[in-house]
Amino acid sequence: MPRTPLLVITLFFLTGGIAHFVVADFFMMAMPDYLGYHKEFVLVSGVLEILGAIGILIPQTRLLAGYGLIALIIAVYPANIHMALHPEKYKNLSELFLYIRLPFQFIFVWFVWWAIAPERLENKNING
Template sequence: MRSRISLYIMAAIYVAAGINHFINPEIYIGIMPPWLPFQTELVYISGGVEVAGGLLLLPAASRNIGAWIIIGLLLAVFPANIQMAINYYATKHPMLWLALLRLPLQFVLVWWAWKFTK
């Protein structure tokens, strides 16, 4: 039962976060590394992948695929999390602590998704 609740929470988080990419793309564009091209498009693509990964977690038949998609996404967006910490440090943003906490949290999220690859 605990695993099922964890699964539903994870799916809801990724679906909601993915939808937020479409509602508030400027937040995500603002943390994109400047060397990445097509930033707006990448925000929408990553949002769509996030929604798809979250939804694929729900049916047992596609759970493994959904979990691997989420792991890949978490690794792919890690440079944006680093960029956010750099931006917050440079501007002395009051939420720098949260940006720094987010870096190791990414690996916890990878571990959480990995639990559903089995």
């Protein structure tokens, strides 16, 4: 049976990944103007979230999936900053929420890192 943190991570990223397809326009609006290929980035990040959500449940892929999800959280951080700096574009979201999300990203990186700790430590012991 998977550990509870792994289920939380799976639910979060599976829901978010599906949302990238269901409400793609919202995610494209969150993209900073200086980036091109908004739709492509949104769809690829949605696929990566879904793959990470599934991969973290599979013991053989858990470590890679965890590292991938951490990298994804870091990669989308500029979009979160963009949203916080331009709250007028997101009238349906409170400005406070947009700013609270910023430190939450660091907490979620730590949460994923912590959730894969048994695999990280086991891999460290195996590799010396």
